[in-house]
Amino acid sequence: MIQLIELTVNGERHDLVVEPRRTLVDVLRHDLGLTGTHVGCEHGVCGACTVLVDGAPVRACLVFAVQCEKTDIRTVESLADADGTLSDLQQSFADHHGLQCGFCTPGMLMLAEGFLAEEPDATKEEIRDVVAANLCRCTGYQTIVEAVDACARRRRAARQEVLGRSAS
Amino acid sequence: MKPASFEFHRARSRAGAVELLTELADGDPKIIAGGQSLVAMMNFRLARPGHLVDITGIDDMTGIEVDGDRLRIGALTTHRTVEKAGLGVLSAAMRWVGHLPIRTRGTVGGSIAHADATAEWCMLAVLLDARIRVLGPAGSREIAAGEFFHGPFWTALEPDELIVEIVFPWPLPPAALTEYADRKGDFALVAAAVDLDRERTVLGGVGPVPLLVDSLDAEEIAAGLDVRDEPGVSAHYRRGLARTLVRRAVAEASP
C-alpha cells in the first residue's frame, strides 16, 4: 500500500508517495536527499537521527513520515545560511571542538537547537543532562557541553543587549 | 531494520478509534500514540501489526485537570508536558523516563498500555492507586491499576479498547520515585517508589509487574524479594539496589 503525503521540511513543501512503513528519517535521506540527518540504531537509542518536529527534538527513526503531515520539520540543513556561513551553534561546535568524526553532530545540533529554544536560560548541568540523550563515541561530551553552553551564553548576552537598548 | 508493511488510519475521535479497531479486528490492528515503544518494536519486527490506528489527532485526550479529589491525565498527554506541570512526584519522576526527545513524544497512555515492568508510569499508577479509564465497543469502564498489569507487555486491556485517561487521587501524597540504570535514560535495572502517607513501596525490575509492598523498611523489603541470579545481575546485587533505592526514595519524599 502506498500513500500520498505532504511534508514541510525546512520551510519547503514536498508532495511524496510513500509506504506508511517509511520512517521519517528514511524519507528525509532517501526520498528528499537530505542526508545531513544521520541514522544509527533505528530503535531510538543513539539519537543520530534527531530532527525538530514543530520545534521539539524528535527521533526521526521512531516516527513514520505519514504521521508528520501538517507539521513543521527542521533538519540540520536548515541551520547554515545559503552561502554556507555556519549558524552560531554550528560555529560554537567548531570553536570548541564539539565534533571529531561528526557522525553524531547533526543529531546533537538539532537536539541542542530544540532544547535551547525552549530553555534559553539552561545551566551547564541541564545541558549536560540533555546531551546524554545522544551517543557520541568520540568527544567524551565535555566539548559538546561547552559548545552548547557557550552558544547559549552568547544568545543570552545578545538578548540582554537588545533589551538594554530598547530600555534606554 | 525496517518494519513490515501495514495500512495507516487516522482516528478523529475516541469513538472513531474504537470503531476502527472493531472494523479491522481480523487484520491485527494496533493503536499508535507517541510510537516511542511501538515503532522501535516494529523496526525490530517484534511487532508486525497489519493496521496502525493513529490516535494523536484526537483532540480531547490531551491535558491535565484537577477535578475535586481526582487528577485526570488524558492518555495522549506527553511525559514532557507532565514533567513541566509542577505535579509533585509525577513531574519529578519524568526525568527518569528515557531522554528529552523520547519525552516530547511518548505518552502517558502509551506507557500504561505498553506495561513495561520498570516503566515509571506503571509504578506510579500502582503506588498511588490510579484508575485507568478505557473505552471499548460496549462503552467505557474503569480498571484499578492494581488489577491492570498482568505481566510484561500484558494488561487487562482488550484489543479493541482505547485508554482514554489515567485518574489519580488528588492531592498527591508525599512520595518519590528513584532508580538505577547502567546508562542514563535506559529502562531501570531496579526502580523504587514510595508513598509516605500510606507507608508503601512499589518496586520495578524485581518481577513481571510492579511489585507493591506495604512497608517502607528497606532492609525488610530487600530481604523479602523473590529474585534470581541472571546473566550480569546477581540476585545479591538486585537486592542491594532495592535496599539502597528504597532508602533514597524515602529520603527524597520526606519533607
Ligand SMILES: Cc1cc2nc3c(=O)[nH]c(=O)nc-3n(C[C@H](O)[C@H](O)[C@H](O)COP(=O)(O)OP(=O)(O)OC[C@H]3O[C@@H](n4cnc5c(N)ncnc54)[C@H](O)[C@@H]3O)c2cc1C
Ligand atoms: C531510548 C528509549 C528509552 C526509553 N526509556 C524509557 C524509560 O526509562 N521509562 C519508560 O517508562 N519508558 C521509556 N521509553 C518508552 C517511552 O516511555 C514510551 O513513550 C512509552 O513506553 C510508550 O508511549 P507511546 O505514546 O510512545 O506509545 P506507542 O509506542 O505509540 O504505543 C505503545 C503501546 O501502547 C499502545 N497504546 C498507546 N496508546 C494507547 C491508548 N491510548 N490506548 C490503548 N493502547 C495504547 C500501542 O498500541 C502499543 O502497543 C523509552 C523509549 C526509548 C526509545
Ligand code: FES
Ligand atoms: S537512529 Fe534514531 S535514535 Fe538511533
Ligand code: FES
Ligand atoms: S563526533 Fe564522532 S560520534 Fe560524536
